[in-house]
Amino acid sequence: MKIIVVGKGGREHALVQALHDSPGEHELFAYPGSDGMSALATCVPEEGLDGLMRVLQDEGIDLCVIGEEVWLAQGLADRCREAGIPAWGPLREAAQLESSKIYAKEFMIRHGVPTGGFDVVSSVEEAREKISGYPTVLKYNGLAAGKGVAVCTGSDMAEDFLDTVFVQKKFGKDQVFIEEFLEGKEVSVICAVSGDQYVVFTPARDYKRLEEDDQGPNTGGMGAVASRALLPPEQMQQIDETVIQPTVSGLVADGQDYRGFLYFGIILTRSGPQVLEFNCRFGDPEAQAVLPIVGGDFAGFLHQAAQGKLDESLLGFYDGWSICLVKASRGYPASSSKGDVISGLEQVTEGRVYHAGTALNETGAYVTNGGRVLAVACKGATREEAVERVYAEGAKVDFDGAQMRSDIGRMHFE
Numbered sequence: 001m002k003i004i005v006v007g008k009g010g011r012e013h014a015l016v017q018a019l020h021d022s023p024g025e026h027e028l029f030a031y032p033g034s035d036g037m038s039a040l041a042t043c044v045p046e047e048g049l050d051g052l053m054r055v056l057q058d059e060g061i062d063l064c065v066i067g068e069e070v071w072l073a074q075g076l077a078d079r080c081r082e083a084g085i086p087a088w089g090p091l092r093e094a095a096q097l098e099s100s101k102i103y104a105k106e107f108m109i110r111h112g113v114p115t116g117g118f119d120v121v122s123s124v125e126e127a128r129e130k131i132s133g134y135p136t137v138l139k140y141n142g143l144a145a146g147k148g149v150a151v152c153t154g155s156d157m158a159e160d161f162l163d164t165v166f167v168q169k170k171f172g173k174d175q176v177f178i179e180e181f182l183e184g185k186e187v188s189v190i191c192a193v194s195g196d197q198y199v200v201f202t203p204a205r206d207y208k209r210l211e212e213d214d215q216g217p218n219t220g221g222m223g224a225v226a227s228r229a230l231l232p233p234e235q236m237q238q239i240d241e242t243v244i245q246p247t248v249s250g251l252v253a254d255g256q257d258y259r260g261f262l263y264f265g266i267i268l269t270r271s272g273p274q275v276l277e278f279n280c281r282f283g284d285p286e287a288q289a290v291l292p293i294v295g296g297d298f299a300g301f302l303h304q305a306a307q308g309k310l311d312e313s314l315l316g317f318y319d320g321w322s323i324c325l326v327k328a329s330r331g332y333p334a335s336s337s338k339g340d341v342i343s344g345l346e347q348v349t350e351g352r353v354y355h356a357g358t359a360l361n362e363t364g365a366y367v368t369n370g371g372r373v374l375a376v377a378c379k380g381a382t383r384e385e386a387v388e389r390v391y392a393e394g395a396k397v398d399f400d401g402a403q404m405r406s407d408i409g410r411m412h413f414e
Contacts, residue, residue, distance in 0.1 A: 001024065001025075001026050001027070001062045001063065001299065001303060002026070002027045002029070002059060002060055002061050002062045002063075003019055003026055003027070003028055003029070003061070003062065003063045003064075003065060003299060003303075004028075004029040004030065004031055004044075004055070004056065004059075004061050004063070004064050004065065005019070005028070005029070005030050005031070005033075005041065005065045005067055006030075006031050006052070006064065006065065006066045006067055006068060006071050006076065007030075007031075007066075007067030007068035007071070008030070008032050008033055008034050008068075009034075009067070009068070009284060009356045009372075010284055010285060010287070010288050010326075010354040010355065010356035010372065010374065010375050011067055011068075011281075011282055011283070011284035011285075011287040011288065012030065012033070012034075012037070012067040012068070013034070013036055013037050013288075013354040013355050013356070014282075014287040014288045014291045014292075014352075014354050014377075015065055015067055015282070015287065015291065016028055016030055016033075016037050016040050016041050017040060017291070017352065017354070018291045018292075018294060018298045019065070019298060019299045019302075020040045020041075021298070022296075022297055022298045022299035022300065023297055023300075024297070024299065024300070026299055027042075028040055028041035028042070029041055029042045029043075029044055029055075029059065029061070030042070030043050030044070031043075031044045031046065031052055031055060032044060032045055032046035034355055034356075034358065034359070035355070035358060035359050035360040035366070036354075036355020036356075036358050036366070036374075037355065049071075049074055049075075049076060049079065052071075052076070053079055053080075053083065056080065056083070056085050057083065057085075061085060062085075062086065062303065063085075063086050063087075063088065063299075063302060063303045063306060064076070064080050064085055064086070064087040064088065064089075064306075065087075065088045065089070065302060066087060066088060066089030066260070066281065067281060067282070068281070069095070069098055069099065069143055069279065069280065069281055070143065071089070072089050072090060072092065072095035072098070072099070072260075072280050072281065073092065073095055073098075073099040073143060074092070075091070075092040076089065077089045077090055077091050077092070077095075077259075077260070078091050078092050086303060086306035086307050087259070087306055088259065088260055088261075088302045088305065088306045089259070089260040089261075089280070089281065090256070090258050090259065090260045090262075090280050091256070091257070091258075093256065094251065094256040094258050094280065095280045097262075097278040097280055098143070098277075098278055098279050098280040098281075099142060099143050099280075100141060100142065101139055101140075101141045101142075101177045101277070102120055102141055102175070102177070104277070104278050105118055105177075107250060107254075108247075108275060110250065111246050111247065111249065111250030111253070112246050113242075113243060113246050113247055113250070113275055114242060114243065114272060114273065114274045114275060115274055115275045115276075116137075116179050116180035116181075116182050116274055116276075117179070117180040118177055118178060118179045118180065119177075119178040120141070120175050120176070120177055120178075121175060121176050121178060122175050122176075123166060124159075124162045124163070124166050124167070127158070127162050127166075127176055127178065128162075130178050131158060131178060134152060134153055134154050134155070134158075135151060135152060135153045135181045136151075136152050136158065136178060136179070136180075136181055137149065137150070137151055137152070137178070137179040137180070137181050138150045138152055138158060138161045138162070138176055138177070138178060138179075139176065139177040139179060139277075140165055140171045140174060140176060140177070141174040141175045141176065141177055142171065142172055142174040143171075144171040147171075147218055147219070147220060147333070148165075148171055149218065149277075150218065151181070162176065182267045182269050182274050182276070183267075183269060183270075184267045184268040184269040184270070184274075185205075185267070185268050185412060186205065186265065186266065186267050186268070186276070187203055187204070187205055187230065187231060187266050187267075187268060188203065188204045188205065188206060188224075188263060188264070188265055188266070188283050188286050189201075189203050189204075189239060189243075189244070189263075189264045189266060190203075190204070190261055190262070190263050190264075190282060190283065190286065190290060191244060191248075191261070191262050191263075191264070192260075192261060192262075192301070192302075192305055192310065193248055193251070193258050193259070193260065193261070193262045194258075194259050194305040194306075194308055194309070194310040195252070195257060195258070195259070195308055195310075196248060196249070196252050197248075197310040198244065198248050198262075198310070199310060199312045199315065200236075200240065200244065201290055201294065201317075202226045202227060202228055202230075202290050202293055202294070202317055202318075202322075203226065203227070203228070203230045203231055203236070204224050204225065204226040204230070204283070204286040204289050204290050205224065205225050205226075205230060205412060206221045206223065206224040206283065206285060206286055207221065207222045207223045207224065207405060207407075207408055207411070208220075208221055208222070209222070210222060210328070210332070210333065210403065210405075211405065212405055212406055212407045212411075213407065213411065214411070217333055217334070218333070219328070219332070219333045219371075219372070220284065220285075220333070220371070220372055221283075221284060221285040221286075221326060221372070222285075222326045222328065222372075222404070222405045222408065223285060223289075223323070223324055223325045223326050223375075223404075223405060223408030223409070224283075224285045224286045224288065224289040224290075224323070224324050224408075225289060225321065225322070225323045225383070225386075225408065225409045226286065226289040226290045226293060226321070226322045226323075227320065227321040227322065227383065228317065228319060229321070229383075235268070235273075238272060238273060239264075239266060239273050242272060242273060243264060243266065243273055243275060244264065247262070247264070247278075257308075259305060259306055259308065260280060260281065261279075261280070261281050261282050262278065262279075262280060263278065263279035263280070263281065263282065263283050263286075264278065265277040265278070265279070285324050285326055285372075285375055288324040288352075288354045288375040288377050289322045289323060289324040289377060290322065292318075292322050292351075292352055292377050292379060293317060293318035293320070293322045293379060294315060294316075294317060294318075295315070295316035295317065295318065296314050296315040296316040297314040297315070298314075298315065300314050301314040301315050318379060320379055320380055320381045320382065320385075320386070321379065321380050321381075321382060321383045321385070321386040321409075322377060322378070322379045322380075322386060323377065323378060323380075323383075323386045323387060323390045323408060323409040324354070324375045324376065324377035324390070324408075325375060325376050325377075325390050325391065325394045325404060325405075325408050326356075326372050326373075326374075326375045326404065327372075327373050327374055327375070327376070327394070327397065327399075327402050327403070327404045328371055328372050328373060328402070328403040328404070329357060329368045329370065329371055329372075329373050329399070329401055329402070329403070330400065330401025330402075330403070331401070332371040332372065332403060333371055335371075336357065336368075336370050336371040337368050337400075337401050338359075338367070338368055338369050338370075339361070339367050339368065339369075340367055340368040340399040340400040340401060341361070341365050341366075341367050341399060341400075342358065342365070342366040342367060342368065342373070342374070342397065342398070342399045343397070343398050343399065344396040344397040344398055345366060345397055347396040347397075348376060348393045348396055348397065349393075350378060350389055350392075350393055351376055351377050351378035351379075351389065351390060351393045352376070352377045352378075353374055353375070353376055353377075353397065354374060354375045354376075354377065355373075355374050356370060356372045356373060356374055356375065357369050357370020357371055357372055357373045357374070358370075358373055358374055367399075368399055368401075373399070373402075374397070376390060376393050376394040376397060377390065378390040378393055383409060383413060386409060387408075387409040387410060390408070390409070391406075
């Protein structure tokens with residue numbers, strides 16, 4: 001089977017690795033991919049949506065796995081369906097669950113999915129009028145690479161975020177969402193959805209802030225932990241009944257033939273689970289923690305699911321824990337460093353290394369080439385074992401200016 005993964009980051013490297021590990025003979029491609037994926041997949045230079053469609057047809061691709069959200073928003077799944085190519089990723093209309101927070105909120109209200117109250121504003125002045133107190137949550141309505149959310153504890157933080165959106169227009173030109181602040185622990189629940197059927201993957205929890213104890217600026221994610229033991233069975237059942245089932249039923253009622261991953265960002269409040277956000281693809285860095293503990297025929301599962309046939313028996317899930325630790329470059333998230341030589345990659349023997357912001361230099365050495373450089377992921381029968389292993393393996397990899405947290409897998413548990 002010929003499979004292409006669309007994207008270039010750590011999440012896509014994890015997808016390529018999981019597909020490579022699946023039984024059977026598969027020819028893998030990545031578009032555009034990265035130097036870090038090139039040992040597993042043929043990387044195809046990026047030429048835009050039309051160019052990608054030519055690649056799919058010229059190569060006779062059997063399955064297109066869409067990793068990055070921007071391709072969903074551009075309608076790649078729609079184009080694939082028109083061309084008769086099985087695609088794992090929702091059509092553009094359904095992908096608005098991620099690309100438009102207003103669309104997502106209206107969907108949740110329409111279908112009784114629990115979520116916080118909100119207002120929508122179009123200017124700094126309007127936002128100041130609508131913010132009634134602190135803490136409050138501000139969100140950019142469109143796609144912002146995981147950085148369009150600010151939990152503001154005071155007016156200074158709110159003004160900084162509003163300036164970023166409305167004055168600097170850092171994310172583009174769109175509205176801002178003022179959302180009710182909800183208190184509780186967060187959890188990420190990723191499902192494979194195909195029509196009216198779904199399979200719940202191992203729940204995860206990511207760490208967004210740059211520094212220990214969730215301090216410092218917001219990032220795309222500095223690490224994640226995944227385990228079936230992350231949530232008690234009764235709480236997972238409550239999430240299933242009050243969040244997942246109404247969402248999938250809502251998609252069917254709206255006439256959406258959804259085929260792809262659906263990520264629920266959930267906060268566990270005293271009154272029950274509330275949805276903070278949807279993503280229409282695997283999370284990053286959650287993918288780097290969850291996919292190493294997915295077994296079975298992952299490639300066959302996705303191929304069938306992309307054609308509307310969900311067969312959970314093709315998958316298996318490791319019962320222990322998995323933790324991924326992100327190493328970021330100097331200056332991240334405000335900036336990033338390029339060209340710093342990365343050492344120790346070959347010494348990681350008890351885990352996986354997933355490349356994100358790396359490249360090969362002229363001597364064939366891996367160097368930094370972005371903000372979040374790579375992730376090291378390790379499994380363990382217990383959380384403590386996984387933590388000990390991932391930090392031991394992560395310490396083997398180094399580069400000038402490397403940033404990493406020391407409490408991934410520890411905070412929220414001790």
